[in-house]
Amino acid sequence: MKQLVSDKKTGGDLLLINKEQDFDRLFYSRDQENKYFTIAWNRGEKQTVTIDGVVHEFMPNTILPLMFNQSFYFERATDVVAWQFNREFYCIIDHDAEVSCVGFLFGMGEELFISLDEPAQYKLQLLFNIFIEELNTPDNIQNEMLLVLLKRLIIFITRLARSKYIPDPKLHDERLDVFRKFNLLVEAHFRTQHSVNYYAQLLNKSPKTLSNLFALYNQKTPIQVIQSRIIIEAKRLLYYTNKSTKQITYELGFEDAAYFCNFFKRHTSLSPLEFRNGKEIVSVGK
Template sequence: MNYQNLNIHTNGEFRFSLIEKPFKYSLFNGKDKSFYSIAYNKGQATTVLIDEVPYSFEEQMVLPLMANQTFSFQNPQDVLIWQFNREFYCISNHDAEVGCVGFLFHGSSGTPFVQLNEEERLKLARMIEVFKDEFETRDNIQTEMLLSLLKRLIIFVTRIAKIQFIDSSKIDDVRLYTIRHYNLLVEIHFRTHHDVGFYANELNKSPKTLSNLFSLYNHKSPQQVIHERLIVEARRLLYYTDKSVKEIAYELGFEDAAYFSNFFKKNMRVSPSDFKRNAMMAV
């Protein structure tokens, strides 16, 4: 099962597929386009590699993935995946909460695995049938209908994710917006700004206020969010490109390659040179 909708006026593209064999998405292979993805495992538990880190993808789980994440399913039994580019969905006038900068993709510095209960499974099953029907209906308003259905899907998963990952007694919508905005700013500026002070200034908050806010949300500090984003990108560049450690250090905003190497080793317990060597041997 493979469906596709193309908008020749905006270059928007929306795909809906059933994955039954090994599948990999990567912007580093020069073939895949930039897509946001939402995967749903309605079959047996399997393993998903996200930036070459293995995670258990359990039955009845939904997994939102950002466009810059490399991921693969090794032995999928019954995984459905929705994929869309910015031109299809993100340029629409959606509320930020359910847009491409919304909670699913920027609400957490980690990747949320959203578990469905039986009632939610049935709701999603009905939604999937509507998606199939609409992809098979070819007319001049199909794109608008698919946009509405995609927004409905994102709202559906967002509501469940917020219940599972947010303590509403501690984090209200205003605080959650600040956290989400912080994560988005880090995604935009992590290569050039490694200090919390920059982001605090952008948000008109003090660094201490941000630290207190993040302590309510999870165990990561604002500085940890920056460091983890740098490490993720360093791992990607070391694993998927031929760039030298020195080139990667400069690309990530480190003026001193030695300082970058120490930073990487402190977080990964292996030097970037050894990491790259091991990655090359694993390919």
């Protein structure tokens, strides 16, 4: 079952997907025009989810936020409840002060698997039931009601994610905001800007300050975050498109194809051509 509410004036879409046999996204082909953020909830037994060619374990009663530019499919889609929305329906960037999820829940560069305890399952089930009720009540305030519910859903999941990934409440302050803004800036500029200094200047911080801050939240350094995002995009372009290595080189802000090939091989142990020809699916345990 797929329920869709659209705003013809803004182009905003909100979808609720439940017990769909075939639920997936292929961003670099058929789904590129529909830039939907996804919040997926596995209500069944343990299964796998394949994200950009990498297989992850998707445990029972776990939430998985996914960016609009990720391609994915589920082993058992019928066990998954998912909310999808585009920026036209609710722009999480413009309304970051409301939900504080940008650069953390969405756009951190790594998948977040957020487990639900029994109280959280109960609350999410109630929220799901209200979504169903509002989707089945078409009136002149339906979109407003659904927007409020979506905000509540995002805030609820962001709180759960913080308690798991940032358990120390002392770190829930402006330092987290800098961390989130860095991730957001990398997402916006990684194709043209590859140096930590560039992002540090935008944030009015020194590169050393950023490195110290990342040590609190992430095992990666700032430069590793930038390079990891470039590699993710390179793999997507090699995996899902027919663009040449030279085209990908320039698209990702490199001036020399040989340098890009060396960069890619240093981080993946494969040349771009070897990766494309192999297209090996990698399993990641969670």
